[in-house]
Amino acid sequence: DLGIRASDTTAIWFVQFIGHGIHLVDYYENYGEGMAHYSAMLNQKGYTYGAHYLPPDVSTRMQGVEISNRLDVMRRLRNEPCIPVERHRVSERINATRDIVPKCKFDQKTRVGVEALNHYQKKRNVILSTEVKPVFMSEPLHDWASNGADAFGLIGIVYRYIPVGGQVLGYTGAYPDMFIDENEYETEDLLGVR
Numbered sequence: 254d255l256g257i258r259a260s261d262t263t264a265i266w267f268v269q270f271i272g273h274g275i276h277l278v279d280y281y282e283n284y285g286e287g288m289a290h291y292s293a294m295l296n297q298k299g300y301t302y303g304a305h306y307l308p309p310d311v312s313t314r315m316q317g318v319e320i321s322n323r324l325d326v327m328r329r330l331r332n333e334p335c336i337p338v339e340r341h342r343v344s345e346r347i348n349a350t351r352d353i354v355p356k357c358k359f360d361q362k363t364r365v366g367v368e369a370l371n372h373y374q375k376k377r378n379v380i381l382s383t384e385v386k387p388v389f390m391s392e393p394l395h396d397w398a399s400n401g402a403d404a405f406g407l408i409g410i411v412y413r414y415i416p417v418g419g420q421v422l423g424y425t426g427a428y429p430d431m432f433i434d435e436n437e438y439e440t441e442d443l444l445g446v447r
Contacts, residue, residue: 261284261400262282262283262284262397262400262401263282263283263284263286263291263400264280264281264282264366264369264400264401264403264404265280265281265282265291265295265404266279266280266363266366266404266405266408267279267280267281267298267300268408270412270417270418270422273356273422273423274356274357274358275353275356275357275358275408275412276357276358276360277357277358277359277360277363277366277408278300278360278362278363279298279300279360279362279363280362280363280364280365280366280367280401281294281298282365282366282400282401288323288326288327288330289326289330292327292330292331295331302331302333303333303334303417303418304333304334304335304336304417305327305331305333305334305335305336306336306337306338306407306408306411306415307323307324307327307335307336307337307338308337308338308403308404308407309337309338309339309340309341310323311323311324311327311335311337312324312337324337336415338407338410338411338415339414341410343392343393344391345410346403346406346407346409346410347393347406348409349406349409349410349412349413350402350405350406350408350409351409352409352412352413352423353408353409353412353423356412356423365401366401366404366405368398369397369398369399369400369401369402369405370398370401370402370405371398372396372397372398372402373393373394373398373399373402374393374394374398375389375390375391375392375393375394376389376390376392376393376394376395377389377390377394378390409423
């Protein structure tokens with residue numbers, strides 16, 4: 254997740270799709286840096302990249318510069334394909350995340366990202382909640398964990414819908430309408446991911 258707002262973090266998961274398994278090998282987050290910083294960091298990691306899957310906000314137009322958006326910047330900085338993920342509902346990303354968690358193997362270098370997944374939660378409705386009976390909204394709380402969790406959710410979207418190595422890995426049925434809200438999620442679905 255790019256974390257375009259000044260208060261947001263840019264979160265990057267390093268992923269290997271192996272067969273139908275998902276190996277999370279590393280995680281990086283930072284804020285207040287430009288795309289050149291993140292490209293240099295990718296080089297410093299020393300990994301071989303097949304592609305970079307980027308969130309929908311990568312195509313947001315930038316004003317006052319020659320290059321029209323962050324996707325253009327990344328494509329100029331990187332030799333590997335930079336693939337923007339289509340806009341989708343939060344509920345679709347969360348459901349895709351639920352589907353991939355059992356297929357994931359997390360290396361130790363992903364500890365901070367896993368902490369973000371474990372902390373990701375719904376926003377509390379302060380008007381309807383009581384101390385005894387909390388009421389939650391359908392959207393997630395935007396806090397320190399949300400960018401890391403949202404970036405992980407993009408892995409689920411890629412796994413479900415986007416060809417990796419010429420094949421869609423995780424979804425073999427008819428594609429549902431990604432723009433219809435489905436089930437809400439429970440924070441407990443991500444607890445204990447290690």
